[in-house]
Amino acid sequence: MTTPNTERIYASFKRQFATWCASEGRLAVPCSSDTLLAYMTYLIEQRALTPVSVNSHLAGIRSGQPTELAGLAEARTMLREWQARWSKQGGRQQKALPASAADVRAMVRTCSGFEPADLRDGTLLLLAWGTAAQAESLARIEIRDLQVASTGVTVSIPATVDGKPSLGDAFLARDEDTSQDPVFFVREWLSLLEEGGVTDGPLFKQINRHGTVLTAQGSTLLGRDSLRSLVQRRAQRAGLENWKKIGLQSLRTGSAVTRVDLTCDEDALAIHGHWRPASSIVGY
Template sequence: MSENDQEVVDAELVDDDHLPALTRPAPPARPAVDRHTVLYPGQNLPTEDDAPRYTERDLYVSERTAERLKNQSAPKNTSANYESQRNLFKAWCAQHGRVAIPCTTATYVEYVAHLIELGRSPNSISAAMSAIRTAMPEDMKPGTKQARGMLNEYRKEWSKRTAVRKAPPITDALLRAMVASCDLTTPAGVRDRCVLLLGRGALNRRIELADLSIADVSVDDDFVTLHIRSSKTDQDGKGEHTDIPADPDPLLDPVAAVRDWLTVLHRLGVSEGAFFRALTSRGTLQNRSVATERGNYVTGDAINDWVRGRAHRAGAKNWQQITAHGLRRGGAQAIAAVGGDPT
């Protein structure tokens, strides 16, 4: 025997009848279909092997993109309200031993029923429902059919027992009386006249007036032009320009009102920043050092207070119901009355 013949070979002996040894065939790939799959004649059934192979690169966004996503242009008050609604939902789920995110449809429906029992307004409940659903992963959102059905029935009950009170429109006659109540020898009177005439002429929402900067307001002999940087209907922040024509009536002339208010601001040492300012009873600038949220920019509620105060001074019987929204309603009705389109 040669040296090679003497080597020990460790191998399994297989009967000749079982040669050659066969490997088990791989199981067929599972079909990758669901109830939405549509195939054309001749197409092969898609399988899991046809699906793309994702890696971490396909799932992560860059830090810059993540920052942009955090700063999406949702209205600040809407974002804050959504966060509050989600926190209330999480607390309720914790109290009742339910999973909050992602929640089941039953949990979602039960929470809506809970809000109905608390007597929340239908609009508040609808906002809470939206806040909760948008907090869920895209493919794990709860169903809405049952919850919406309950809410629709509740809305009918609500409308029967609750009278919807809209801010009354500020008519032409009331507007004249309100503007006439403005003492133009005082900074507050000059400011309030400007608020009334811009709010009426541009049909602005109160927060849009409050958000105006001096740079957003331009004036010439024929027009006042407002640059509304963002609004409820312009969440992309493209901005809109609104022209308010001069009025031959000196009492109601927005051009004169803006020029007079800019003169007051100049005397107060203001040349940039917020257009409408909070004032003291002596006509000086109010200290806004603690106003961390809006700084020198007043709130929409402040605009409301100024408008309501002028309605009171003008002797309006329903002055407590008057809001800045009445300027929009009154202006829109006046435009529609002469065949114009207020939108």
């Protein structure tokens, strides 16, 4: 039996969860295992809530489900791991670990099955690395923002908020290795979407456990937190030693570090990744 105060707190957590699900194109009730784990990743990796707060959110979500919460055991494992990390860090969130070019190639190689999820994730990895765009911008990329040619892919990078102009174009050159080629992945992913009648709207779509791309209204958008989870899963599949520290920000910062090493031009870097000139990227 919960107290009135606990009920009010749980109601707040359920509202926050429902708002996040709406922004990510997910269902809050009933909550799937994938949705729960993606939200846990959001609370831990992005909001960096304390383990106690994360546990409270989990309890609130559980109270709003008609049946036993799917993925609860996995969520509790994530919570225990976060508690250990939190204690080790002294209550401080660590910086994202920059990914190397070799890391990215290893992650893209896990997309060689060329199933729908492989094509989507390969496109995401190569666009994230090649554009060094912010997570919010990547989540906002639409089909119309891509131009595919034999020499490469041009991406018009959306602003991170509505009403702002594009951040400019990025060009991803063709790779002779098909398994790493942005032209191949983007073309194949767009072709798959077109076969399903999708020719506009968000580039990155949800895919169910049967490998079907979800195109129904309200269920197609993958937000930045879901994209982060996809990257981390690919890092895990690639066998990267520090896969738990790899996410979209890792691709962004890793891409930047690689370009600084090659050009030693921090001004060009700031323009490429849309960082402020005095950004903390120099700390990497």
